[in-house]
Amino acid sequence: MVRFVRAFGLHQPDQTPCGQPVPVSEAHALGELARDGALRQHDLAHRLRLEKSTTSRLVTQLIKRGWAERIPAHGDGRGVLVRLTPDGANAAARLAEARALRFSAILDRVPPGERANVLHALELLANATEHP
């Protein structure tokens, strides 16, 4: 597992392991927002497993790039909703594509008979890791 983490390039903060020139934390946020539409900042923090302070800055970054916007949360004067702009949705789509490409390139190097197996195992592993 240690080997995999290192080889996968997860310690390069300024680009995704898939080669896109997007800071990795922003890529995660884009993914969540693209999948689920507008989110409360609080929810976004929960999904990314980040503190609210970190998330606040992260959203500010996204806005600075023109990828997201804050809208007042209706019904609660404190909160805000974070929503992707069209540009942000585009960026998210590009990232998803690059990710799919990278993954399929890796999978191509797995012996054909084992591929389904590897995917299944990864699923189990993610499950086992998620629920503490």
Place this chain on the structure above:
Amino acid sequence: MVRFVRAFGLHQPDQTPCGQPVPVSEAHALGELARDGALRQHDLAHRLRLEKSTTSRLVTQLIKRGWAERIPAHGDGRGVLVRLTPDGANAAARLAEARALRFSAILDRVPPGERANVLHALELLANATEHP
């Protein structure tokens, strides 16, 4: 895979995903040094997939903690060898133990019949990712 990365806690820079209060990059370095003995700084950089400047700073940190020392590389006046001190070897052993514990805790949450399978798949995946 994205799910796994996030759940595993790899974006927490000041502690290993295994809960040890050791900066994660130092943990990687300790692992390599413990496994292979003294290393040229250049080699260490190569294994960790880091730049030489980053590695230099990393080694300086390890020395500041009393975990490593630089010795002149015999036969080459430029280079240095990095070697763990006894304290460093201890720290590396503690980390290895914590890692084993964390991994086995995750594995415990995988259905028993699938465990061998998951381990085998992880091996294949690391291989596929390592060789570009």
Place this chain on the structure above:
DNA sequence: CCATGTCGTTGTACGGTCGAACCATGATGG
């Protein structure tokens, strides 16, 4: 002996995270 390449260090810049202090707003209860 000098040009060129290699190993390492230092400076600068940026990405990434946290905890604590703070403010505004909601919720609760006497």
Place this chain on the structure above:
DNA sequence: CCATCATGGTTCGACCGTACAACGACATGG
């Protein structure tokens, strides 16, 4: 109704982690 407490966000300071560029020290080959 208002005092009190809880919740969502922001800002501040601190630290970890990385790269690139410029530099010095040494090695090597002509």
